[in-house]
Amino acid sequence: ELKVEQNPLFLSMQEGKNYTIYCNYSTTSDRLYWYRQDPGKSLESLFVLLSNGAVKQEGRLMASLDTKARLSTLHITAAVHDLSATYFCAVDGGTGNQFYFGTGTSLTVIP
Amino acid sequence: KAGVTQTPRYLIKTRGQQVTLSCSPISGHRSVSWYQQTPGQGLQFLFEYFSETQRNKGNFPGRFSGRQFSNSRSEMNVSTLELGDSALYLCASSWGLSVDEQYFGPGTRLTVT
Numbered sequence: 001e002l003k004v005e006q007n008p009l010f011l012s013m014q015e016g017k018n019y020t021i022y023c024n025y026s027t028t029s030d031r032l033y034w035y036r037q038d039p040g041k042s043l044e045s046l047f048v049l050l051s052n053g054a055v056k057q058e059g060r061l062m063a064s065l066d067t068k069a070r071l072s073t074l075h076i077t078a079a080v081h082d083l084s085a086t087y088f089c090a091v092d093g094g095t096g097n098q099f100y101f102g103t104g105t106s107l108t109v110i111p
Numbered sequence: 112k113a114g115v116t117q118t119p120r121y122l123i124k125t126r127g128q129q130v131t132l133s134c135s136p137i138s139g140h141r142s143v144s145w146y147q148q149t150p151g152q153g154l155q156f157l158f159e160y161f162s163e164t165q166r167n168k169g170n171f172p173g174r175f176s177g178r179q180f181s182n183s184r185s186e187m188n189v190s191t192l193e194l195g196d197s198a199l200y201l202c203a204s205s206w207g208l209s210v211d212e213q214y215f216g217p218g219t220r221l222t223v224t
Contacts, residue, residue, distance in 0.1 A: 033212065042201060043215040097144045097205050097213055098167040101154035
């Protein structure tokens with residue numbers, strides 16, 4: 001079965017610091033998605049990475065994909081409190097819209 | 112344009128009962144997927160419907176079923192509810208012609224007592 005692992009599971013960081021969340025997966029998929037979830041809310045799409053070497057940036061977040069290493073990273077630059085949320089990566093199963101989600105990384109940015 | 116809508120937003124049921132949840136996709140989207148989110152198991156895929164046909168199914172017991180109507184609206188049904196079915200049920204819609212980005216609804220919070 002396709003497995004998606006994220007680390008760390010929990011991340012507490014100070015405002016202004018940089019950090020990276022890692023997402024490893026066990027399939028040869030070349031599509032990877034990042035979502036954000038605020039407490040009690042649904043999933044908000046952040047990035048769609050569709051090929052090896054893809055890099056996308058939005059504000060203080062940058063995501064990249066290395067399909068050969070089966071690894072995606074979500075880099076946070078100069079964190080601010082508003083980025084506090086849980087971040088999920090997801091990989092498609094290749095047979096339709098069947099996503100396999102990582103365990104999630106709960107990010108807390110401390111002022 | 113309107114996003115994915117789910118009804119009801121909150122539901123409390125008793126063990127042994129059955130429940131039906133509804134999802135209306137973004138206009139034009141033909142694929143609807145359902146996911147269960149729990150603290151212990153995380154986000155797990157239930158099933159996907161495309162053009163009224165179940166295209167994919169996750170590893171859930173037969174008590175979980177779904178259907179899709181001609182207007183792409185989808186329902187999922189859980190029969191003989193168990194305490195472990197308490198979860199946030201999310202549906203997501205997409206164009207469905209190929210594997211593409213999914214847009215998630217606000218979810219239905221089901222509590223089984």
